[in-house]
Amino acid sequence: MKRRRKLGRGVAVVGSGMSKFGMFQDRDSKDLFVEAYRETLSSVDKGLDPKDIDALYLGNFTNDFFIHQAHWGPLISDVIGLVPKPATRTEGACASSALAIREGVFAIASGFYDIVLVGGVEEMSKRTTEEVAEGLALASTPYEGKIGFTFPGVFGATASAYFNKYGATREHLMNVTIKSHNNAPLNPKGQYKASIRDLMQAKQEKARKKGLDVPEWEDEKAFLSDPRANPEVAWPLHLFDCCPISDGASCLLLVAEEMARDFTDAPLHILGLGQGSGKGLHAKADLACFEATQYAAEEAYGMAGIEPKDVQIAEVHDCFSIAEIVHLEDLGFCKHGEGYKMVEEGRTRLDGDKPINTSGGLKCKGHPVGATGVSQVHEIWKQLRQEAGPRQVPIKDLRIGAAHNLGGTGGTCTFTILERR
Amino acid sequence: METRPINDVSYEAYLEEEKLMGTTCRSCGARFLPPMPICTECHKPEMDWNEVGGKGKLLSFTCIAVAPPSMKEEGFDRNNPYCLGVVELDEGVRVVARIQGVDALHPETIRIGMPLHKKILHRGEGEHARAVLAFEPVS
Numbered sequence: 001m002k003r004r005r006k007l008g009r010g011v012a013v014v015g016s017g018m019s020k021f022g023m024f025q026d027r028d029s030k031d032l033f034v035e036a037y038r039e040t041l042s043s044v045d046k047g048l049d050p051k052d053i054d055a056l057y058l059g060n061f062t063n064d065f066f067i068h069q070a071h072w073g074p075l076i077s078d079v080i081g082l083v084p085k086p087a088t089r090t091e092g093a094c095a096s097s098a099l100a101i102r103e104g105v106f107a108i109a110s111g112f113y114d115i116v117l118v119g120g121v122e123e124m125s126k127r128t129t130e131e132v133a134e135g136l137a138l139a140s141t142p143y144e145g146k147i148g149f150t151f152p153g154v155f156g157a158t159a160s161a162y163f164n165k166y167g168a169t170r171e172h173l174m175n176v177t178i179k180s181h182n183n184a185p186l187n188p189k190g191q192y193k194a195s196i197r198d199l200m201q202a203k204q205e206k207a208r209k210k211g212l213d214v215p216e217w218e219d220e221k222a223f224l225s226d227p228r229a230n231p232e233v234a235w236p237l238h239l240f241d242c243c244p245i246s247d248g249a250s251c252l253l254l255v256a257e258e259m260a261r262d263f264t265d266a267p268l269h270i271l272g273l274g275q276g277s278g279k280g281l282h283a284k285a286d287l288a289c290f291e292a293t294q295y296a297a298e299e300a301y302g303m304a305g306i307e308p309k310d311v312q313i314a315e316v317h318d319c320f321s322i323a324e325i326v327h328l329e330d331l332g333f334c335k336h337g338e339g340y341k342m343v344e345e346g347r348t349r350l351d352g353d354k355p356i357n358t359s360g361g362l363k364c365k366g367h368p369v370g371a372t373g374v375s376q377v378h379e380i381w382k383q384l385r386q387e388a389g390p391r392q393v394p395i396k397d398l399r400i401g402a403a404h405n406l407g408g409t410g411g412t413c414t415f416t417i418l419e420r421r
Numbered sequence: 422m423e424t425r426p427i428n429d430v431s432y433e434a435y436l437e438e439e440k441l442m443g444t445t446c447r448s449c450g451a452r453f454l455p456p457m458p459i460c461t462e463c464h465k466p467e468m469d470w471n472e473v474g475g476k477g478k479l480l481s482f483t484c485i486a487v488a489p490p491s492m493k494e495e496g497f498d499r500n501n502p503y504c505l506g507v508v509e510l511d512e513g514v515r516v517v518a519r520i521q522g523v524d525a526l527h528p529e530t531i532r533i534g535m536p537l538h539k540k541i542l543h544r545g546e547g548e549h550a551r552a553v554l555a556f557e558p559v560s
Contacts, residue, residue: 129487130489130493133489134489143455144517146553147505147519147553147554148492148503148505148519149485150487150488152485153483154483156484157483157505157506160481160482160483160533161507161533231486231499232484232499232502233485233487234483234484234485234486235483235486235528236483280517281517282454282507282517287507
């Protein structure tokens with residue numbers, strides 16, 4: 001039986017921070033989380049006494065596999081001085097920290113806690129690309145893993161089904177990549193800071209310096225069509241369709257709504273929460289959509305009492321370019337089969353009517369899997385508070401933003417809607 | 422009547438015997454492949470084993486150039502990518518499988534909808550013996 005979800009009491013975000021995302025050989029998970037936590041503390045406009053934090057919920061996916069260390073709740077709690085306060089790790093593959101947000105919200109909404117820290121951390125770059133692919137594939141179904149599916153492979157199969165159903169092509173995927181890279185130089189925390197044009201020039205410059213033939217490309221799409229510049233990973237997906245391997249951490253401070261103004265005059269209220277589950281490729285009724293995202297979106301919109309058109313800006317899980325296109329449809333931002341057109345028309349650009357992934361998305365900001373969900377809300381925090389600097393969207397009366405996080409190959413999806421009142 | 426427990430261990434053992442086995446709900450007749458122990462359509466728990474024929478068509482696919490370590494051991498890499506796909510069997514159920522006998526270096530030659538039939542691959546020996554579900558084009 002369907003009913004409209006609601007919280008027992010309101011919850012607000014009053015602080016937010018993230019570490020730089022990238023590949024850091026000389027930094028570990030603790031360092032990264034401390035960096036995110038420090039920014040979170042300093043972002044609380046009226047200050048926070050850390051002794052008042054009741055609990056920590058921390059998302060982490062595969063540090064066990066990548067760095068042979070488990071049990072990250074108390075480890076992180078200890079390094080920021082919260083012990084003996086309770087610390088709980090949440091795991092939902094690449095949506096692990098979105099689950100931490102939900103747990104934190106529920107704990108406050110129930111009345112059990114008033115002030116909760118939620119975050120995420122992941123340390124991936126100390127493994128080879130093949131090992132990371134193997135580690136991430138732990139979150140696909142066993143049937144997929146056993147025959148050699150990787151994450152890019154699963155999304156490659158999604159892309160070929162989508163192309164076949166709606167007539168989109170590789171060129172439409174490139175529009176997503178070019179858009180994300182255009183936002184990248186504007187985010188100082190991101191892993192990649194170059195537009196595709198910047199990268200083209202850098203490659204030409206390098207060739208010139210080495211005295212080699214200088215490659216020429218007519219435009220960005222010619223560059224992305226060049227297999228030397230953009231090799232295949234899992235057809236039809238190529239290197240520039242895939243998010244990078246990243247290290248990073250992210251952190252939010254959640255408090256009961258009635259206390260929010262004690263911390264800031266510009267809190268973000270949790271307006272809608274949704275989470276859904278999905279099946280493996282073999283059991284999906286439609287290979288060109290994500291059932292878990294659709295369910296999460298329906299729940300969140302229902303709780304918020306708003307429609308997709310009311311969401312002014314969103315971070316959408318673009319682990320692969322095709323994922324952003326399909327999710328635009330699953331989140332109701334356009335009709336099914338029209339996501340690729342929405343991107344092509346420029347509607348998702350920074351200056352479009354529905355800016356998507358102003359942070360540069362997972363593609364450019366980076367995707368330290370367990371930290372991603374919270375970092376998406378961090379971007380919405382920056383935008384709704386008009387603190388996004390050069391990437392601030394020019395929308396008038398910007399009030400409602402949302403973050404969509406996907407785990408595994410669609411096994412766990414969340415949608416979180418935030419409002420600045 | 423097949424009496425093996427309905428689980429993935431039995432499914433894999435059947436594959437080694439070159440049988441593709443799914444389950445059918447005794448109440449509503451819904452079919453599942455790989456086998457499901459409980460009917461996820463009507464939620465009744467009585468299920469029976471059913472062999473699925475080996476004919477179907479390709480629904481979607483990918484050709485993987487960046488192979489995980491387990492596939493590298495089989496000799497796959499950028500110069501020798503492998504094709505995986507979702508196959509819909511004539512019975513309406515679907516599986517993920519290796520797609521053999523197609524040119525994974527030229528994915529544009531692989532057509533969604535192409536008719537396929539099953540071909541079980543046997544990998545490893547002794548304790549490590551396992552069957553891998555594959556399909557190839559009907560010639």
